[in-house]
Amino acid sequence: MSKDDVAFSVENVSISYPTSRGWVQAVRDVTMQVRRGQLVGLAGESGSGKSTLVLAATRVLQPPAVKVEGHVQIVGRDIFKLTKSELRTVRWKTFSFVTQSAMNALNPVMRIRAQMHDAMRAHDPDYSRSKADRRCEEVFRIVEVPIAKLDSYPHQLSGGQRQRAVIALALVLQPQLIIMDEPTTALDVVAQREIIALIRKLQRELGFAVLLITHDLSLLLEVADDVVVMYGGRIMESGPSSELLRDARHPYSRALIQSFPPLHGPMKRHEGIPGSPPDMQNPPPGCPFAERCASAIDVCSEKAPTLVSWRERQIACHVAQTDVADSEVGV
Amino acid sequence: MARRSQGWQFIASKLGLYILIFWAAITLNFIIPRLMPGNPASALMAKSQGKMPPSALKALEDAFGINTHVSLWRQYLGYLRNTVTGHMGISFTNFPVPVAKVIGEMLPWTLFLIGLSTIIAFFIGNILGLYSAWRRGGKIADALPVAFTVISAMPYFWIALALLYFLGFSLNWFPISHAIGSNIKAGWNFQSIGSVIDHATLPAFSIVVTSMGGWMMQMRNNLISILSHDYVQLAQMKGLPEPEVMRNYGARNAMLPVLTSFAMSLGFVVGGAVLVEDVFNYPGIGYALVEAVGNSDYPLMQGIFLIIVSAVLLANLIVDLLYTFLDPRIRRA
Numbered sequence: 326m327s328k329d330d331v332a333f334s335v336e337n338v339s340i341s342y343p344t345s346r347g348w349v350q351a352v353r354d355v356t357m358q359v360r361r362g363q364l365v366g367l368a369g370e371s372g373s374g375k376s377t378l379v380l381a382a383t384r385v386l387q388p389p390a391v392k393v394e395g396h397v398q399i400v401g402r403d404i405f406k407l408t409k410s411e412l413r414t415v416r417w418k419t420f421s422f423v424t425q426s427a428m429n430a431l432n433p434v435m436r437i438r439a440q441m442h443d444a445m446r447a448h449d450p451d452y453s454r455s456k457a458d459r460r461c462e463e464v465f466r467i468v469e470v471p472i473a474k475l476d477s478y479p480h481q482l483s484g485g486q487r488q489r490a491v492i493a494l495a496l497v498l499q500p501q502l503i504i505m506d507e508p509t510t511a512l513d514v515v516a517q518r519e520i521i522a523l524i525r526k527l528q529r530e531l532g533f534a535v536l537l538i539t540h541d542l543s544l545l546l547e548v549a550d551d552v553v554v555m556y557g558g559r560i561m562e563s564g565p566s567s568e569l570l571r572d573a574r575h576p577y578s579r580a581l582i583q584s585f586p587p588l589h590g591p592m593k594r595h596e597g598i599p600g601s602p603p604d605m606q607n608p609p610p611g612c613p614f615a616e617r618c619a620s621a622i623d624v625c626s627e628k629a630p631t632l633v634s635w636r637e638r639q640i641a642c643h644v645a646q647t648d649v650a651d652s653e654v655g656v
Numbered sequence: 657m658a659r660r661s662q663g664w665q666f667i668a669s670k671l672g673l674y675i676l677i678f679w680a681a682i683t684l685n686f687i688i689p690r691l692m693p694g695n696p697a698s699a700l701m702a703k704s705q706g707k708m709p710p711s712a713l714k715a716l717e718d719a720f721g722i723n724t725h726v727s728l729w730r731q732y733l734g735y736l737r738n739t740v741t742g743h744m745g746i747s748f749t750n751f752p753v754p755v756a757k758v759i760g761e762m763l764p765w766t767l768f769l770i771g772l773s774t775i776i777a778f779f780i781g782n783i784l785g786l787y788s789a790w791r792r793g794g795k796i797a798d799a800l801p802v803a804f805t806v807i808s809a810m811p812y813f814w815i816a817l818a819l820l821y822f823l824g825f826s827l828n829w830f831p832i833s834h835a836i837g838s839n840i841k842a843g844w845n846f847q848s849i850g851s852v853i854d855h856a857t858l859p860a861f862s863i864v865v866t867s868m869g870g871w872m873m874q875m876r877n878n879l880i881s882i883l884s885h886d887y888v889q890l891a892q893m894k895g896l897p898e899p900e901v902m903r904n905y906g907a908r909n910a911m912l913p914v915l916t917s918f919a920m921s922l923g924f925v926v927g928g929a930v931l932v933e934d935v936f937n938y939p940g941i942g943y944a945l946v947e948a949v950g951n952s953d954y955p956l957m958q959g960i961f962l963i964i965v966s967a968v969l970l971a972n973l974i975v976d977l978l979y980t981f982l983d984p985r986i987r988r989a
Contacts, residue, residue: 412895416895447896494894
């Protein structure tokens with residue numbers, strides 16, 4: 326695979342926050358990538374480090390707020406080597422965001438049109454008002470919001486419309502990558518499904534890459550090409566979603582899938598994952614999930630598993646790795 | 657069309673509310689002095705310490721327009737009529753000058769001194785507040801709130817007295833009282849304007865220095881809380897130039913609550929700064945109020961309160977209406 330194919334690549338990235346009791350590592354040695362035109366899901370519970378990873382990788386979180394190690398490339402640009410003004414020009418034009426709470430992502434005292442215009446004015450040297458207006462209308466049509474709403478203030482839109490307006494804003498400069506951080510959290514279930522379907526449709530038609538962050542793994546498995554499952558700041562399992570959907574190997578991935586109802590399928594009882602994520606101030610020496618894991622063995626709480634490749638996927642789990650080895654032997 | 661008529665409806669309902677508040681305020685202004693023992697005529701009689709014959713009481717009552725035999729209700733109606741037509745009675749500190757004329761002479765000085773210092777303090781304070789919030793973490797930005805907390809904690813009149821003593825009395829750089837030199841006639845010429853500015857410098861400086869800190873802190877706190885909003889982060893993610901983020905996504909939103917306090921303080925300008933005007937013997941409304949209280953000059957007190965109430969209400973009304981243009985969330989859908 327050539328380098329040009331990659332929209333977003335993270336290599337050996339570790340991120341730490343300063344606290345009164347020293348540095349706390351929120352993300353540990355994560356490597357992942359999103360190829361052009363691909364929809365990759367990043368899943369995990371709150372506190373698993375998924376939002377921290379993308380915010381630090383795009384330098385929204387910067388020193389001294391965080392300490393970041395590793396390399397990040399977005400569409401061929403080495404993000405950590407850019408100067409501040411280079412970074413400013415790359416932003417939105419190369420990669421844009423749909424943030425966690427679309428409800429608060431728009432300035433309440435500015436018309437939506439003005440909030441789209443300023444992005445275009447900041448990046449387009451031949452910005453013209455009429456050209457920008459045409460583009461605004463175009464993207465509103467794409468996300469299926471009435472064009473009249475361009476001149477509304479955010480509070481005059483429904484939750485679903487606001488989310489669509491934020492997506493329209495992310496599309497306005499035709500970026501090659503859109504990072505979506507829990508884009509459906511604030512919406513009701515029906516609107517959530519509509520938004521996800523819209524994202525998938527746009528992504529196929531317009532060909533941009535999407536990094537979709539959510540805790541809803543079962544949803545990701547139905548829409549994403551690849552899925553990365555994070556827990557306690559590490560990657561637990563990653564691979565094509567069809568593979569994971571059919572046969573998730575990591576006990577954490579399985580537990581996550583169990584805890585959400587699928588888009589389609591019969592009604593059944595769903596179990597949550599008992600326990601809570603590890604204290605990152607004092608991370609456990611072994612696997613971060615060991616304490617909550619039903620199939621944990623002795624080695625799990627002593628030694629952290631390394632991420633190993635198996636077929637098309639990667640798994641960091643002592644138990645799954647033993648199983649895999651056994652099954653390979655059996656074959 | 658529907659939208660426009662709704663706008664007018666909104667303005668009309670606001671106006672109605674303010675008229676109601678105004679009526680309540682002037683009614684209180686009528687009742688409170690009448691709850692106090694005695695009346696202005698008997699106060700003047702008492703002040704004369706028996707030098708006036710008892711028959712003069714009736715004459716004074718007639719002169720002041722007080723007639724205790726008229727029912728309270730009829731007095732109230734007369735008071736309302738006089739208030740609406742601008743008749744505020746006769747000041748007896750300055751007997752027989754009408755209250756309206758006394759206020760008319762004092763008001764311009766107060767508007768000039770307090771108004772100008774309020775505006776200057778507002779602008780400097782807010783600019784420092786914006787700077788201090790935006791550059792939070794920097795040495796100067798973080799030192800500003802500490803410095804101004806200390807300065808704001810010093811009483812108004814204490815600073816005024818200190819300035820008066822050192823710059824006015826010891827060094828003799830500035831005059832120590834009045835609004836204009838005693839041998840200069842007020843007018844639009846250099847000598848007169850120079851003298852007015854000379855006299856206003858110390859009192860204005862003491863007001864600006866002590867009130868600036870409040871504006872700065874309010875702006876700083878507002879902006880810091882605004883900056884933690886997601887839309888500010890998204891504006892930065894959009895790659896907007898920093899000054900634009902600061903202007904359109906920070907300052908603009910942080911400005912809204914500050915405007916309310918600014919209008920309130922502009923309304924209170926007409927009340928004068930009692931302590932500063934007293935310390936500097938500045939012939940403004942605050943000074944007149946102190947005189948009126950000292951001399952039990954009820955008509956003048958009532959007149960001054962009426963002016964203050966009207967100005968504060970008017971300022972609030974203007975802000976209320978302005979808000980509907982500045983903050984779209986206030987507009988009724």
